[in-house]
Amino acid sequence: MGGEPTEASAVWDMIRRSDDLVKYSPNRDPATARDQARQQLERAQAAVGELADRQVAGALEAQIRRRLEDLDRMAT
Amino acid sequence: MNAGPKARTPPGQHLTRGWPILHAESIPPFDPSTWRFRADGEVDVPTDWGWDDFRALPPVTLTSDFHCVTGWSKLDNTWEGIRFGEIADRVRPRPGASHVLVEAPSGYTANLPLPALLDDDVLFAWSHNGEPLPPEHGGPLRLVVPKRYGWKSVKWAIRARFLAGDLRGYWEERGYHNEADPWLEQRYSWQEGR
Numbered sequence: 296m297g298g299e300p301t302e303a304s305a306v307w308d309m310i311r312r313s314d315d316l317v318k319y320s321p322n323r324d325p326a327t328a329r330d331q332a333r334q335q336l337e338r339a340q341a342a343v344g345e346l347a348d349r350q351v352a353g354a355l356e357a358q359i360r361r362r363l364e365d366l367d368r369m370a371t
Numbered sequence: 372m373n374a375g376p377k378a379r380t381p382p383g384q385h386l387t388r389g390w391p392i393l394h395a396e397s398i399p400p401f402d403p404s405t406w407r408f409r410a411d412g413e414v415d416v417p418t419d420w421g422w423d424d425f426r427a428l429p430p431v432t433l434t435s436d437f438h439c440v441t442g443w444s445k446l447d448n449t450w451e452g453i454r455f456g457e458i459a460d461r462v463r464p465r466p467g468a469s470h471v472l473v474e475a476p477s478g479y480t481a482n483l484p485l486p487a488l489l490d491d492d493v494l495f496a497w498s499h500n501g502e503p504l505p506p507e508h509g510g511p512l513r514l515v516v517p518k519r520y521g522w523k524s525v526k527w528a529i530r531a532r533f534l535a536g537d538l539r540g541y542w543e544e545r546g547y548h549n550e551a552d553p554w555l556e557q558r559y560s561w562q563e564g565r
Contacts, residue, residue: 307559310546315441318393321507358546365395 303351309339310358317366326370333366379436380444381553387443392507395541396477399527401511408495408512410458412533413468418461422511426497428453435492435517437524438553450515452496455488458531467535473514474530481523481540482549483516485533492517495528520551520558 313335320328340359346352380386403422411417420428432451438444464485472482487493496515497504504510509526516523522542543549548557557563 307546307561311559314545317395318441319391321392321394361545369395369397 303346303348303355306339306342306346306355309335309342310355310362313339313362317369329366329369333363336362336366376446379446381438382556383558384438384442384444384553387445390445390508391439391441391443393439393441393521394507394526396475396479398506399476401506403511406511406529408529408531410462410531410533412471413465413535414462414533415465416462425453425512428457431457431494433492433494433515435515437515437517438520440520440522440547440551440553440558444553448515449500450494450496451498451501452494452512452515454491455493455495455514455531456491458495459485459489462533464533465535468533470534470537472532472534472538472540473525473528474532475525475527476529477527479525479527479541481514481525482534482538482543483519483523484537487516487518490518518552520548520553522547523551 313332316328316332316335320332336359340356343352343356343359346355376386406422407419408425409417409419430451431454432449434447434449436444436446437448468485470482470484471488472480474480493514493516495512497510497512499505499508504513509524509528512528514523514525514528537549539549543560546560548560548562550557550563
């Protein structure tokens, strides 16, 4: 996939950036921040599919799913 | 004499004069007439305190630095509250108690080894720099663990659960380091065991 990161560290960095968006959300419109965090996670989810190490990919995928569930819970 | 700001800033951190507000959950309401703090689990004397009872415990005033895993550090914070050790003395941890999970009403948790919480600089704080701790910074009561990244310093703390083994907390389960020592830059779980 052109331009998409394929290193595990790059995927983790996308996940970490989504965490920061959530953590700093009280300083701005929380709903907008959570939307941006979700978009970041969706990009990370797409990038996980490009990783060669499937064990690492599975662990990162689980971290992404957990955070998407967190965002669903925060929205209710 | 204290070392200079540079020497007190861990690797990968920058100093901030402000106090950024970070949290993932909504701020819980506080009613002093119904607020309770519970310390239980692997202890001989499980105890819960109301707000007035908790505030009647012997207070301490401690100054320490605060390091957030997102990259900022805030030096010279003066906290007033109750030392964790004061709580431990009252509930008497059993010999098998090795760790503590501190909880907030939202279900947010952070875990720490019991010896780390018994350090003299660890407290449950209700005041920061002489003012009541604002709700957005964890008021009425937050844990303060200066030697660990800030996510271990649980905001809106209402329970300390003493455990016979380790149990990862909210961010620790989400890929953040179990120990979280800022001087070792222990940010992420993939660094564990190195």
